[in-house]
Amino acid sequence: MPPKRHLTKQQSKRTSQNNRKKLNAREVKVDDSQLGEPTEAQVIRHMKYQIDVLTKNGEQLKCHYRQNLGALVCGDKVIVQPHIGLSTGIITAMHERTTLLTRPGRYTDKKLVAANIEKIFIVVAPKPEVSDIFIDRYLVAAEHFGFTPILILNKIDLLPRPDAMDQRLEHFETVGYQTLKISVKEDIGLTDLKKEFKETTGILVGQSGVGKSSLINYLLPDANLDTSPLSDISGLGQHTTSAAKLFQLASGGQLIDSPGVREFGLNITKEQLAEGFVEFRPYLGQCKFRDCQHLGDKHCAIKSAVNEGQISDSRYQSYSSIYQSL
Numbered sequence: 001m002p003p004k005r006h007l008t009k010q011q012s013k014r015t016s017q018n019n020r021k022k023l024n025a026r027e028v029k030v031d032d033s034q035l036g037e038p039t040e041a042q043v044i045r046h047m048k049y050q051i052d053v054l055t056k057n058g059e060q061l062k063c064h065y066r067q068n069l070g071a072l073v074c075g076d077k078v079i080v081q082p083h084i085g086l087s088t089g090i091i092t093a094m095h096e097r098t099t100l101l102t103r104p105g106r107y108t109d110k111k112l113v114a115a116n117i118e119k120i121f122i123v124v125a126p127k128p129e130v131s132d133i134f135i136d137r138y139l140v141a142a143e144h145f146g147f148t149p150i151l152i153l154n155k156i157d158l159l160p161r162p163d164a165m166d167q168r169l170e171h172f173e174t175v176g177y178q179t180l181k182i183s184v185k186e187d188i189g190l191t192d193l194k195k196e197f198k199e200t201t202g203i204l205v206g207q208s209g210v211g212k213s214s215l216i217n218y219l220l221p222d223a224n225l226d227t228s229p230l231s232d233i234s235g236l237g238q239h240t241t242s243a244a245k246l247f248q249l250a251s252g253g254q255l256i257d258s259p260g261v262r263e264f265g266l267n268i269t270k271e272q273l274a275e276g277f278v279e280f281r282p283y284l285g286q287c288k289f290r291d292c293q294h295l296g297d298k299h300c301a302i303k304s305a306v307n308e309g310q311i312s313d314s315r316y317q318s319y320s321s322i323y324q325s326l
């Protein structure tokens, strides 16, 4: 057998770009006279070479798009022209985005995750276990990109007592974040949670196996999304969901299910990181040195606030370790 060819990042990027061009070229051979009226629509899923949209009239179309539009992502509001008599179409324009969630990609510095979202629901569970820094990364992203974060503890049916994880949640409540405790399995706390989905576009994020798709299935039984138990060996989720997908809720809101991640990478500068810790803000600009990195300098206003108990040790540790990783 010939040795396996290892592609460099550049090569794989080029190969995938070429494949995409080929595919688009193949599909684009549609006579414009076969196209219907331009219609408002929203991207509900972006798979490798295909984009599913939902039109204002509730029609679902498989689409390709004009290259000059740039990358499109779940949540994007677009104009499509349906192919008459088919459930396909072409995306011809995109409306300006109100918000955009991105993270560093494997081959690019920015991978789009979702657009036009207002709330980010950070889903955690007693199992798989989660660290505070995992949550803090999402909170920083929420502050940076301008979403309202809500921390959801699912699977409370697995806890020995209802208050078993209260302290951990209180820690985030003290900083000012809303938290909710639920069990999708035993239908606990879901009425309050549903209120948070009304008249807004939200995204469910978190580790694999915390129950994001299970929650969508509870809200929309017809969605019939795949879910899987945690791995017996690692105790971790099995990365069941592979692409983000947007759902219309009966209450009028929209909710995006997203694939679980091991760690949420941040696309921000070191200065933006400090801004992303909301309770640091009153102290920023008060350090002795203008370029203070808040990593333990004696004359650092943030470090003093930590020493005086105004900022928690855990949040400060998250800051330091994310800082090192940027």
Ligand SMILES: Nc1nc2c(ncn2[C@@H]2O[C@H](COP(=O)(O)OP(=O)(O)OP(=O)(O)O)[C@@H](O)[C@H]2O)c(=O)[nH]1
Pocket (backbone or CB within 6 Å): 154, 155, 156, 157, 158, 182, 183, 184, 185, 186, 207, 208, 209, 210, 211, 212, 213, 214, 215, 226, 227, 228, 229, 230, 237, 238, 239, 240, 241, 242, 258, 259, 260, 261
């Ligand atoms: N005990 C308990 N198990 C739950 C609850 N909600 C979901 N699960 C289980 O958790 C496992 C993982 O659920 P999924 O919905 O696949 O998790 P996910 O977050 O979508 O995972 P990925 O798609 O891999 O990111 C499944 O076996 C669910 O049945 C709950 O409230 N309690």
Ligand SMILES: [Mg+2]
Pocket (backbone or CB within 6 Å): 212, 213, 214, 226, 227, 240, 241, 257, 258, 259, 260
């Ligand atoms: Mg899932």
Ligand SMILES: [Zn+2]
Pocket (backbone or CB within 6 Å): 287, 292, 293, 294, 295, 297, 299, 300, 301, 302, 303
């Ligand atoms: Zn400082």
